[in-house]
Amino acid sequence: MTEPTWAKVHYPKIDFQDQYYYSAPKSTSAPSSLDEVDPQLLETYKKLGIPLKEQELLAGVKSSQVAVDAVFDSVSVVTTFKAELKKAGVIFCSFSEAVREHPELVKKYLGSVVPQSDNYYAALNAAVFSDGSFVYVPPEGVRCPMELSTYFRINEKNTGQFERTLIIAERGAYVSYLEGCTAPTRDENQLHAAVVELVAMDEAEIKYSTVQNWYPGDKNGKGGIYNFVTKRGDCRGHHSRISWTQVETGSAITWKYPSxxxxxxxxxGEFYSIAVSNGYQQVDSGTKMIHLGKNSSSRIISKGIAAGRSQNTYRGLVSAHRKATNVRNFTNCDSLLIGDKCGAHTVPYIEAKNSSAHFEHEATTSKISDDMLFYCRQRGLSSEEAVALVVNGFVRDVLQHLPMEFMAETQKLIGISLEGSVG
Amino acid sequence: MNVAIPKTKAEQALTEAFAASASKLPGGTAVKSARNDAIGAFSALGLPHRRIEEWKYTDLRVNFKDVAPPAIDDATAVSAEDVRAALGSVANVDVHAVVFVNGRHRKDLSTPGAMAGLEVQPLAGALTSGSDAVTEGLTTTTGPRSDATIALNTAFMTDGAVVRIGNGATLDKPLMVVFVTAGPRAHLTSVRNVISAGDGSTATLIEAHVALQGAATGGQTNTLSEVTTGKGAALTHIKIAAGTNAAVHLANWNVSLGANAEYRGFQYTSGQALARNQIHTVYTGPGGKLDLSGAYLVRGNEHVDTTLVVDHAVPQCESRELFKDVLDDRGRGIFQGKIIVRPNAQKTDGKQMAQALMLSPDAEFDSKPELEIYADDVVCGHGTTSAELDGDLLFYCKSRGIPENEARALLIESFVGEALDKVEHDDLRAALSQYATVWLNAPRS
Incomplete structure (x- = not known):
């Protein structure tokens, strides 16, 4: 396999021999207090106003009704609420534990959505993945009683993170899953190549939300995470439903197409995306909706915001197989440009191989209206607050699809990501 | 990937055909060297295939297997009546006509009446007698550098129209350049038009590619129009590719727009086994306005690909595109449209729409509208849709007493009509609408 070069991202060649493929966190138990957390990260939390679920976990707060699996570097360190989930029959554990405890499920489903030869980075992940999360929701209408959440963090210097997530929703099951990603400031570029596989059987529903806030590099474009991720859901059963919601604010390079x-x-299938890029960030993200079943439908809403010297690309595919009759798709991708040094690009592929497919695609690109900014400024908001307000309005359609707890934080996160983009 | 791909039969045949016919192609030393460079470039490039992003949906290595012998100095007997018959309803439009048969200018069939400010010369003559400076202008293009179809056109071009519209000139009626395919033998016809519209001029130019009744099937046409518009010029450019002889039609338009110039391009394509219409436009001065549109009627196993690039290289320009595909049987329509807005091209206004109407369950439409934007003060958008005839509309028509087949025709005509309305010349629009009606009423294969 050769490294893919079709994406609109530029970076020095990665030396795959010079990667650390496994790193265990220094202590195998969770940090006991917030003092152990990177102060810069805490400052960000402070700006966010509301403690993130991850922070609660770090602080040892156990009252939250969100079950969390935390993956530090290459190892899953803690999984909460296991017992409660077990009562409902839901298995939520680290991947390493799943391999030990439920080998039959792992064997059956691992690699069935993203085979190891799928693409360059999926192959790398398949070769070196060390841990990750595993979710199994049993059949016949089991609703996962709480939001599941995984928190990924790269702590160690010079390491890459290669985790694998596998979520299976059996007949009639429902699960909502949220992943948060973060990494402290580092000078070097670090690699993150994850694979996420979702399997939804008959009438099952999986809601997968991501808030990605990997370190984007400093203001000169130095450092930052290279995020090369393969995420794919397989709506295997009839009336199954998979919904991807992503908020991409971090990473030096994002190469990600949840499909x-x-x-x-x-x-x-649904895909709701907010991709915010600032500084020297490069985002090439989008989705693939591959319609094979009759009467299947999909919806894509993508909002890209480019500021500073960043490049923000939406790249997507919607295809209808010859035998997939009466399929529907609606795609809307809007881009917002802040400043004249950034770029926003849209590269959609629409392939209708039968006449009953109804496909609609629209895309627009524009800048923030001066009138809107003027109005906000006149009402006493600073220019940064005004931009954050307008941008939050722009992404509202997508924000609504995030789980409640994360909506408010995300709004603030977008504001923080755009700091320094105006004035 | 630098894996050497073995040459296809067609690639070898093209290089061999060039070696065999190079001495008979028109042009002096400078032209010959340009032709040699072009065939060299083609040998290096090979026929475009699906691994090349721009050719993802149209693989010439697969679809262009047999190369017909190049048409050089062909003398097939064709009468003015034959040409009128081939043109159909368009023959009734009042125009100045310049006719080429199998890639060779036919003075006897042309009626280029004298018009102030208009100069028309056959390309073959210009290539042979022109100075090096003139011929250099005729052999170079503003199109993409590494395009095999352009390289082949440069290598093989035999004739075409060199049209110069003087500064401030206004043509009283359209100039029509007719390319006729005729005769019992299939040919590879390579033609090139070089059109320059002077500052402040106004003109309508029609480029018609038609086949005579009974012309051999399996012919190939490679046509290129190099268009330059001066400051404030207004040029309407219409291309008709209507054949009945299952031909391969490879077409390039390379357009450069001067400051405040207005260019309205329209393309009509039907009856081609394989058509690839490439349009490459670039603005050279601010205030340019571009309006591109097209209607493509596809049936049988036909394959029609429209690939265009609108390059907003300067500020304050406007572009509009509207393309409509009607796809029947196993017809395949492809639309690839890219709008590029360069870093300093502020105040750009670009909108693009591509729509397909699928009449048969086996039809296929692939669309790839692209925006590549590096400036912030812009308004750009694109849209694309594909669907079959709306059942509700059909039901409405039927409930009003219109029989189903008439209702279908009505709906299809109104779908295509939106694109045809872009043609401002009344008689020509009516003639093209007639083309669409004839196509719709043709017996199904």
Missing amino acids: CILRGDYSR
Whole structure:
């Protein structure tokens, strides 16, 4: 395999021999107090106003109704609420534990959505992945009683993170899963190549939300995470449903296309994305909706915000197989430009291989209206607050699809990401 | 990937055909060297295939297998009546006509009446007698550098129209350049038009590629129009590719727009086994306005690909695109449209729309509208849709007493009509609308 070069991202060649593929956190138990956390990260939390779920975990707060699996560097360190989940029959554990405890499930589903030869970075992940999260929701209408959450953090210098997530929702099951990613400031570029596989059987629903805030590099474009991620959901059963919601604010480079294979009849795929880039960040993200089942439908809403010297690309595919009759897709990707040094690009592929497919695609690109900014400034907001307000309005359609707890934080996170982009 | 791909039969045939016919192609030393460079470039490039992003949906290595012998000094007997018959309803439009048969200028069939400010010369003559400076202008293009179809055109071009519209001139009626395919033998016809519209001029130019009744099937046409518009010029450019002889039609338009110039381009394509219409436009001065549109009627196993690039290299320019594909049987329509807005091209206004109407379950439409934007003070958008005939509309028509087949025709005509309305010349629009009606009423294969 050769390294893919089609994305609109530029970076020095990665030396894959010079990567650390496994790193265990210094202590195997969770940090006991917030003092152990990177102060810069804490400052960000402070700006966010509301403690993130991750912070609660770090602080040892156990009252939150969110079950968390935390993966530090290459090892899953703690998983909470296991017992409660077990009562509902839901398995939520680290990948290493799943391999030990539920080998039959892992064997059956691992690599069935993203085979090891799928693409360059998926192959790398398949070769070196060390841990990750595993979720299994049993059949016949089991609703996962709480939001599941995984928190990924790269702590160690010079390491890459290669985790694997596998979520299986059996017949009629429902699960909502949120992943948060973060990394402290580092000079070197670090590699993150994860693979996420989702399997939804008949009438099952998986809601997968990501708030990605990896270190984006400093203001001169030095350092930052290279985020090369393969995420794919397989709507295997009829009336199954997979929904991807992503908020991409971090990483020096984002190369990520959460996709849905709509295999089941009447299955539905959704993709809601906010990609904010500032400084020297490069984002090439989008989705693939592959319609194989009859009457399947999909919806794509993508909002890209480019500021500073960043490049923000939406790249997507919507295709209808010859035998997939009556499929529907609606795609809307809007881009907002802040400043004249950044770029926003849209590269959609629409392939209708039968006449009953109804595909609609629209995209617009524009800048923040001066009138809007003027109005906000006149009302006493600073220019940064005004931009954050307008941008939050721009991304509202997507924000609504995030779990409640994370909406407010995300709004603030977007504001923080755009700091320094105006004035 | 630097894996050497073995040459296809067609690639070898093209290089061999060039070696065999190079001495018979028109042009002096400078032209010959340009032709040699071009065939060299083609040998290096090879026929474009699906691994090349711009050719993802149209693989010439697969679709262009047999190369017909190049048409050089062909003398097939064709009468003015034959040409009128081939043109159909368009023959009734009042125009100045310049006719080429199998890639060779036919003075006897042309009626280029004298018009103030208009100069028309056959390309073959210009290549042979022109100075080096003139011929250099005729052999170079503003199109993409590494395009195999352009290289082949430069290597093989035999004739075409060199059109110069003087500064401030206004043509009283359209100039029509007709390219006729005729005769029992299939040919590879390579033609090139070089069109320059002077500052402040106004003109309508029609480029018609038609086939005579009974012309051999399996012919190939490679046509290129190099268009330059001066400051404030207004040029309407219409291309008709209507054949009945299952031909391969490779077409390039390379357009450069001067400051405040207005260019309205329209393309009509039907009856081609494989058509690839490439349009490459670039603005050279601010205030340029571009309006591109097209109607493509596709049936049988036909494959029609429209690939365009609108390069907003300077500020304050406007672009509009509207393309409509009607796809029947196993017809395949492709639209690839890229709008580039360069870093300093502020105040750009670009909008693009591509729509497909699929009449048969086996039809296919692939669309890739692209925006590449590096400036912030812009308004750009694109849209694309594909669907079959709306059942509700059909039901409405039927409930009003319109029989189903008439209702279908009505709906299809109104779909195509939106694009045809872009043609401002009344008679020509009516003639093209007639083309669409004839196509719709043609017996199904």
